[in-house]
């Protein structure tokens with residue numbers, strides 16, 4: 032219930048960010064690694080395969096074609112609708128986060144390509160207030176969905192988030208409904224959405240767009256869940272099982288399709304897209320022709336919005 | 349007015365209850381002795397009314413949270429019993445189990461055949477263990493969705509009653525995809541081709557509440573709260589002190605008037621004086637009137653337009669600058 036309790040751990044989590052200095056110690060196996068070496072390896076430990084948390088900038092660099100990313104809606108910024116203040120003012124927290132990350136908000140959205148295939152993407156950034164979702168994150172993701180729908184290109188969301196942003200109260204909660212409602216439209220239009228889940232993806236983010244992909248891909252070892260581990264432990268009064276809420280746990284329980292190492296992610300996304308959404312069509316058919324043929328053969332896939340209740344719509348999503 | 353066998357009186361209710369007790373005693377005394385106390389009783393009755401108005405017109409957000417959680421407050425089944433005819437409860441998500449924290453079924457309300465879903469708390473310890481304090485597992489969300497989809501199939505509008513301290517944070521819940529279950533409901537409710545009327549009748553805690561909370565109209569009873577986290581949870585994280593819950597409640601803007609102003613809810617449903625727990629019948633009658641008004645309006649809208657409007661409604665939520 033109090034999924035945001037996870038945020039308590041964020042100060043600890045933030046220490047898991049890419050450390051400065053020439054040498055870096057692995058969070059998992061304690062190996063001391065030369066920073067340059069780690070950078071070359073996309074911040075994956077050469078000894079134990081631990082995937083360090085990275086910023087949105089690195090994800091963009093690793094997952095999409097070099098230089099292909101074109102950001103949009105960069106200048107949507109948070110306001111402070113609740114005039115929220117605990118020990119600090121929310122507006123001050125925002126300013127600090129902006130200064131620290133060089134970003135305006137916890138998600139970056141844009142057009143990009145993967146092995147030449149155009150996509151629309153939203154890449155979250157854990158280092159901006161724990162990647163928490165407030166009005167701006169919800170709005171930017173919604174607009175990215177609109178754009179994918181309009182351009183008829185696949186959507187890829189790279190999730191990393193502690194959940195909803197408490198300082199915006201119920202407004203942050205509503206972003207879950209907002210993004211999910213937009214995804215319903217995308218799904219009804221038959222456009223693919225791939226969710227890439229990275230460490231950590233929790234709370235309201237998981238309980239909305241992160242779990243609504245046609246395909247879910249996770250980075251190895253990523254923490255993925257709904258409730259915070261502290262809350263669960265308190266509730267059940269027991270220790271949690273080994274590997275609880277990891278990517279591997281979700282794969283075992285059927286909520287993730289694939290676990291893919293960071294270095295393999297771009298190639299894997301490209302392979303999936305080539306099958307789900309071939310840009311040059313198949314057997315010489317154009318994308319449009321392919322879609323028309325598909326729609327004729329399987330009307331449920333591109334369900335007509337005027338269909339009567341209880342038919343095509345029910346299978347969408 | 350005073351509900352019999354009530355169990356709990358909130359601090360701010362005490363002066364009112366004391367006065368009412370006194371009036372009752374005087375009436376008793378007058379009856380026994382034959383003395384005429386009419387004037388005194390009338391004076392005190394007037395006083396209690398003034399006091400009631402005074403106390404309830406300036407409730408703090410934290411006091412409203414307490415009213416929303418009042419152990420005598422009417423729950424989902426209390427409303428269903430009073431609002432609907434021929435309610436048939438349906439069970440199970442068809443995948444794993446039946447979740448007693450969520451009630452789902454079919455019924456009639458005046459001219460409508462409807463699906464009703466809602467979170468159900470327990471009245472005592474035993475019942476609460478059975479209902480899991482109204483904290484749903486994934487099966488609860490999946491049961492709700494199954495019955496809503498059946499409703500859509502037979503063109504029956506959906507009424508959803510929200511009253512939960514949150515989705516259940518357990519190991520099994522995570523294993524069986526609590527997040528996926530909630531997310532799925534958000535998406536499916538967004539494009540369900542029948543009218544959906546939501547009413548928050550008690551506590552609306554975070555994703556656990558929202559998981560049955562996407563609809564065409566969001567009603568909220570006067571003394572409820574709805575937010576992204578409980579005031580205690582918020583206080584624990586941001587103030588690092590659970591005892592700061594009253595401050596957190598203030599800061600979170602979680603009351604009905606706050607949410608109306610932010611465009612998160614559409615209408616506030618007035619409660620009987622002192623709160624819904626003082627008069628179940630009146631509370632249910634008012635809620636029923638509101639729901640019927642909305643249903644009569646919504647059924648005239650073609651399904652596709654209904655869905656478009658529903659998506660746009662949620663798309664408008666939020667504040668930003670650019």
Ligand SMILES: [Zn+2]
Pocket residue numbers: 057058059060061062076077078079080081
């Ligand atoms: Zn390592």
